[in-house]
Amino acid sequence: MTDDMLETLGWDARRASEAAAHPAAGPGVSPGRVVRVERDLVRVATQDGMLTVPSVGLAVGDWVLTDGQSWASALDRRTELRRKDSGPTSDEQLLATNVDVVVVVEPMDPRPSVRRVERMTTLAWASGAVPLVVLTKADLALGREVADVASVVPGAEVLAVSAATGAGLDALRAHLPAGRTFVLLGPSGAGKSTLVNALAGHEVLATGDVRGDGRGKHTTTHRELVQVPGLGCLVDTPGIRGVGLVADEGGLEQAFADVVELAAACRFADCEHRTEPGCAVLEAVAQGALPQARLASYRHLLREIAHQSARKASQDRSALRSRGRQSNRTMREAMTAKGRGPAV
Template identity: 45%
Template sequence: MSSPVLSGSYDLSSLGWNDSLSAELPAGTVPARVARVDRGAAEVIGADGHLQVHYGARVRRAAAADPVALPCVGDWAALRRLPEGRFELDGLLPRRTAFVRGGVGRTSRGGLSDDSQGQVLAANVDVVFVAEPALHATDTADLGRIERLLALAWESGGQPVVLVTKADLIGEGLDFLMEEVATAAPGVDVHAVCSLTGQGVDIVRGYLGGTRTAVVLGASGAGKSTLVNALAGETVMETQQVRAGDGRGRHTTVHRELIPLPGGGLVIDTPGIRRVGLYDMGEGVDMVFSDIEELAERCRFADCAHDSEPGCAVIEAIEDGTLPERRLTSWNKLQREAAWMASRTDARLRKEQQNRWKVIHKEMRRAGRNRP
């Protein structure tokens, strides 16, 4: 595979390149932004536009140690020119933000489950659009999925926004659905969108512009690619109708892709997400359940578990109808999962440290035997 020499004809500042990133660029390399990834290679947007590059040895070693270090759509990459004239992806610049999900690994040879390993779905994003479809009036939104994606969105460092897509299909039930979704997303903007009629598309576009980057996340059939096409003003991603009978979407988009928009800004389309595991949670879950956190401050006991303790403000809110019981159930579930993931991550890191010390001690013993 050959790559063109980057001559500087493409304005990388339109993709978000700035002086801060320039200061991080290793000597002897040129910048490009990752638009799409494949096994061992990536499509990047460099000074001459799009080109394909393979991963260098440095990147492969880093990714073998930690999958989060794999190049991802939205990353800024350092490309190094090889003697034969082509470029390779030599390293990644520090990420400003990253949307990472957990629980996507397989069993490791060390006996520990790699469920604690993460996968970066999008990097250097300013806005995280969580798309939830309004299919028909008898359906309710998957509020648990929304809460889970919002926890990861808050943790990513991007601004979360919920989009109730296909809003034209629900009719008079839209207002009720919007209120229901709003209860699962305190402090987050919630908008109704219909990409086919144009409803809400300008509102979505308002979050972009300049060099801001957004990622659209959601289940298959949520209308993510249709929305991206509406934002782009042309068909840049293939779309399909949901399956007849079960209303579920097909996986039309099979890869993540960074798309510069004609009016400014960039958007990352993603395949439908089936599994959304939490990863390395800080305050993400607390942000999603800020209503429960505020109520907990009024509980009689500081260590209240919100179960059967006297003076529990959370239980009182459920009893008087101001807090849906479903919210407390979901909060407990995500808190347990976040704690479990933290314990698995700690165990994996301890195991990796033990393995490193074994290698060091082995080398020390070998050096001792070889002394004259």
């Protein structure tokens, strides 16, 4: 692994400056990037080769400083792609870090789900990265898919591509140059692995058949950073059937910039866009300038994020109280052991 190879992985002058000023910097310490996570271990690519270290606190895409035996410290993350973990808790799953472009992949066959694209784009904006919507299987399209999807992703570019015919691949390559990191976010069966292989010109990722119900089989079972020849670095992730949103309204505001812009003209600052007089959003719906389904989706995702935020705050308070009780118990036990007070 050479210095040039580190640059291929995304190392740049700004990272070099951060590393030089880091308290962990010193003789024998060099930078590396986490390229694979496997349970309690991670693989780190360095200029001297691959290194396996404990995975505590690390995620695919992290930059670390290492002495060749263990990692000394992680550099600040520029972006974090998270989603709400499956299950009843408010826990969040960290999918990847230091990603430049989140490629939201949605198949044209069957017909693309604009609601799913809205959710994934909201997640992408919340990460701090730039979303890019890619509609695969363009050779099977009916004709209006691009316009339908583009209408619900203001601020994000939409590309239609076909791995079978090569259509749109050059335009996509232009968004993924060497030195940049991108992640594909989309459902199983969207053709993510096939797309990457078409971009690379040979098989980089394993592909799987699509089931009879149109859903794909999981061909990726772990998160891994892969160098794509001639392009940047790909964070390969398992297909996502459900996208739970994190408690971040900033991502929602960017994903629904059209609704937010209209809301700025509402008579009341706290307008909920339901029955309030002087609501610019409802007026836009009435005039056909804003689809009712678009507003309904915005309301739904806003409620989901608010619910997630409330649950997370409640869970954090509960954990804080638990730590406080444990601390008090430990203190009482220590005092009893020293004969300074009775056990309670």
